Structure formats: C-alpha cells, structure tokens
Amino acid sequence: MSRTKFLLSEDQLPTTWYNVVADLPKPLEPMLHPGTRQPLTPDDLAPLFPAELIAQEFSTERETDIPGAVLDVYRQWRPSPLVRARRLERALDTPARIYFKNEGVSPAGSHKPNTAVPQAYYNKQAGVQRLITETGAGQWGSSLSLACQYFGLVCEVYMVAVSYRQKPYRRGLMETYGATVTASPSEHTEAGRAALAADPDSPGSLGLAISEAVEAAVSSGGTAKYALGSVLNHVLMHQTIIGKEAQLQMELAEDFPDIVIGAAGGGSNFGGLALPFLGEQLRGGRPVRAVAVEPASCPTMTEGRFDYDFGDTAGMTPLTKMHTLGHDFVPPSIHAGGLRYHGMSPIISQLKEFGFLEARAVPQTACFEAGVTFARNEGIVPAPESTHAVRAAIDEALVCKETGEAKTILFSLSGHGHFDMQAYIDYFGGKLTD
Ligand SMILES: *Cc1c(COP(=O)(O)O)cnc(C)c1O
Numbered sequence: 001m002s003r004t005k006f007l008l009s010e011d012q013l014p015t016t017w018y019n020v021v022a023d024l025p026k027p028l029e030p031m032l033h034p035g036t037r038q039p040l041t042p043d044d045l046a047p048l049f050p051a052e053l054i055a056q057e058f059s060t061e062r063e064t065d066i067p068g069a070v071l072d073v074y075r076q077w078r079p080s081p082l083v084r085a086r087r088l089e090r091a092l093d094t095p096a097r098i099y100f101k102n103e104g105v106s107p108a109g110s111h112k113p114n115t116a117v118p119q120a121y122y123n124k125q126a127g128v129q130r131l132i133t134e135t136g137a138g139q140w141g142s143s144l145s146l147a148c149q150y151f152g153l154v155c156e157v158y159m160v161a162v163s164y165r166q167k168p169y170r171r172g173l174m175e176t177y178g179a180t181v182t183a184s185p186s187e188h189t190e191a192g193r194a195a196l197a198a199d200p201d202s203p204g205s206l207g208l209a210i211s212e213a214v215e216a217a218v219s220s221g222g223t224a225k226y227a228l229g230s231v232l233n234h235v236l237m238h239q240t241i242i243g244k245e246a247q248l249q250m251e252l253a254e255d256f257p258d259i260v261i262g263a264a265g266g267g268s269n270f271g272g273l274a275l276p277f278l279g280e281q282l283r284g285g286r287p288v289r290a291v292a293v294e295p296a297s298c299p300t301m302t303e304g305r306f307d308y309d310f311g312d313t314a315g316m317t318p319l320t321k322m323h324t325l326g327h328d329f330v331p332p333s334i335h336a337g338g339l340r341y342h343g344m345s346p347i348i349s350q351l352k353e354f355g356f357l358e359a360r361a362v363p364q365t366a367c368f369e370a371g372v373t374f375a376r377n378e379g380i381v382p383a384p385e386s387t388h389a390v391r392a393a394i395d396e397a398l399v400c401k402e403t404g405e406a407k408t409i410l411f412s413l414s415g416h417g418h419f420d421m422q423a424y425i426d427y428f429g430g431k432l433t434d
Pocket residue numbers: 110111112139140229230231263264265266267268269270338339383385386414415416
C-alpha cells in the first residue's frame with residue numbers, strides 16, 4: 001500500500017521548541033531602543049510583554065520546554081498531518097515527491113495558534129488581564145482571540161480598516177471567540193487620531209494598526225500587554241513545533257526533503273517548518289534547500305534593504321536589523337493580507353544574508369492558479385498566503401519533470417482559504433492584478 005498521510009500519535013507530540021539562535025554562526029545584531037538607539041535591554045520590553053516571553057526573545061538556549069497547559073491545547077489539533085500530494089504529483093506528471101504539512105487543521109484555520117496559545121498562557125501566568133493586538137487579514141486576530149478565551153484573558157484587536165469592511169466573516173469569527181474588534185485607524189489612540197485627521201477615509205495599514213495596539217497596551221497602566229503574531233524570535237521559536245513534527249513524519253515516510261518551502265510574510269510559518277531542518281544542517285547534518293516565497297507586490301527579502309528599521313508606522317517599536325521596504329511602505333491591497341508587511345523576521349533575514357536560504361517573489365495571479373490546481377487535486381483550498389508556497393512547490397516539481405530528477409519537496413500549507421473565497425471569486429472573474 002502506498003501511504004498518503006503520515007500521522008503521529010498524541011504521545012509523539014514534541015515537548016520542546018527549537019531556537020536556531022543557538023546554532024547561528026554569528027549572533028544576531030541587537031535590537032535598538034527607538035528613542036536612544038542603544039541596544040535594547042529586557043527591561044525596555046517589559047511594558048509590552050511578560051517576563052517569560054522577553055526571556056525567550058533574548059534566549060540563546062537550543063531547546064525550551066513547552067508548558068503542559070500549552071501541550072494540552074496543542075493536542076486539540078496537533079500533531080498536524082504530513083500529507084503526500086499524490087494526485088498533484090500525477091497531475092503534474094513529475095517524478096518529484098511532494099509533501100505538505102497541513103496547518104489548516106487548527107481551529108482558527110492556520111499555523112498562528114501555535115504561538116497565540118503560548119503567548120496567552122505566559123501572559124496569564126504573569127497576571128495580565130487583557131491582550132491587545134492588530135490584525136490584517138484576520139488570521140492572527142482570530143488565533144489570539146481563541147487563545148485568550150482558553151486562558152481567560154480579554155482580547156482587543158485593531159483590525160486594518162479595509163479588512164474590517166471587506167472581511168466581515170473574519171471579524172465575526174473573532175467576536176465568536178469573544179474578542180472586541182476595532183477598525184484601525186480609530187479614535188482610541190493618538191496614532192489613530194493623527195491618521196484620521198490626515199485622511200478620514202484612511203484604509204489603514206498593518207504598520208499603523210501595530211502602532212495603535214502598542215500605544216493602547218503601553219498606556220494601559222500595566223493591566224494590558226501587547227502580542228505580535230510573527231517576526232519576533234519567540235514567535236518563530238513557538239512555530240518550530242511544525243518542523244519538529246515534520247522531521248519525525250519524514251522519518252515515518254522514510255524520506256528526507258531536498259527542498260523546504262514556505263510563504264513568508266513575517267517569516268513565522270516558513271521558519272517554523274524550515275528552522276529545525278536548517279538547525280540540523282548548521283550542526284553538520286544533512287543540508288536542505290530552504291526557499292521563502294513572498295508576493296512580487298511586497299518583495300521584502302528580494303528587493304528590500306538589510307538594515308535597522310521600525311516594526312510599525314509611527315516608530316514606536318524597537319529597531320530591528322532585518323530586510324525592510326521601509327516602515328512607511330504601504331503595500332498594494334493584494335488578497336494575501338498576511339504577506340503585506342514591510343519587514344521580515346531578523347532570524348530569517350540574517351539566515352538569508354548568511355546564504356542559508358533563498359528568497360523568491362511570485363506574482364499574485366500565478367499563486368491563485370497554483371492554489372486552484374492544488375484544490376482540484378488535493379481537495380484543500382489553500383489560504384491566499386499559502387498559495388505562494390504551493391506555487392513554488394509546483395514550480396520545483398516542474399523543474400524535476402524537465403530534468404527527470406526525483407527530488408523530495410516539502411512545503412508548508414500554512415492555512416485553508418475558507419474565509420477567503422472572495423479572493424478566488426475575484427481571480428475567476430479576472431479582477432486580480434499582480
Ligand atoms: C499570517 C499568515 C502567513 C504569513 O505570516 P508568516 O509569519 O510569514 O507565517 C502565511 N499564511 C497564513 C495562512 C497566515 O495566516
């Protein structure tokens with residue numbers, strides 16, 4: 001029998017997260033304080049995050065134990081399936097073996113609960129009552145809403161105004177999970193009021209929504225903290241549960257990936273899958289080709305500069321050394337909202353500078369074309385973000401068809417697209433631009 005799904009039992013769920021910082025050939029450049037431009041200290045982050053998450057942000061330990069209460073929640077949907085895309089392989093007539101790690105099986109429909117759950121847990125442990133965040137397409141906001149609900153925290157989400165209006169179902173999901181959702185820019189914050197004064201119909205942006213959420217948390221007098229769904233070191237570390245499972249599952253499949261692929265917005269699902277494999281390589285193990293895929297309309301790694309920049313529009317966050325298009329860059333409103341961010345994880349940026357990974361930019365319509373091919377063969381409708389990984393996986397498989405090489409391709413299916421059907425409708429209607 002030729003197997004299609006490689007499943008781990010619940011007792012095979014990994015119990016530690018992996019921190020690639022322990023294996024980097026050179027330390028990361030320090031974050032800088034936005035005011036003084038001096039290296040950031042853990043104390044500087046205390047208004048934003050609880051002590052345990054700050055410790056993880058600065059950690060150089062290779063493995064961190066996952067708390068039991070977090071593992072209990074993970075078990076609702078983890079270990080997630082590793083699937084061999086046999087019908088897709090046949091449709092492409094490729095000798096390549098294509099596997100995907102399906103993170104769309106989480107209750108919120110993406111990989112983002114992998115970090116939302118521990119972030120809510122550590123905040124609760126620290127006595128925090130409210131978590132404030134921003135969301136673009138709504139994937140992160142719905143994941144944090146759910147995680148806050150599990151741990152008895154109040155959740156407040158600043159949702160980019162244009163998404164707030166265009167994605168009522170995502171907003172409804174957040175409200176179902178118990179969160180309060182505010183369109184950004186809003187009258188609640190100085191950053192929001194300034195943006196509304198300049199343009200009362202402002203569509204908002206992720207960078208601006210981050211400014212609002214940070215300002216609201218900092219001015220809460222300590223009862224509320226802030227949470228970020230990507231980019232930061234602790235977020236990437238939480239996401240390595242994906243790659244740790246995938247390593248065990250590739251063993252079950254008696255195979256090993258030549259190429260590991262993920263869509264990259266801030267770098268967390270790509271890093272989550274690729275970093276455990278790259279870590280093996282950095283410690284002298286078997287090498288992999290890691291490919292991070294971004295939209296041609298927001299080409300952070302392929303065209304951005306590698307430099308210090310702010311994470312938000314108003315310049316309130318620490319400065320990090322990363323690939324950036326500039327903190328005032330407003331990307332066009334492509335459908336893959338989760339990939340519309342001006343910056344990139346410092347870890348992913350640094351690994352690219354070291355030459356340990358490749359970045360590739362792909363246009364939107366080619367991604368939807370790949371997403372439709374995937375859906376028609378594997379049944380799952382990928383999130384618009386995830387179609388970027390599907391596109392690159394299909395392209396690699398087509399190269400194998402040309403060369404006759406039977407390579408093993410592993411990609412991250414970071415989420416399903418059931419809340420994004422308007423994007424597919426627009427694609428079929430010929431309304432999408434690149
Ligand atoms: C948020 C999101 C992304 C992009 O974020 P990363 O931090 O780069 O992973 C990709 N896919 C889905 C489904 C998302 O929700």
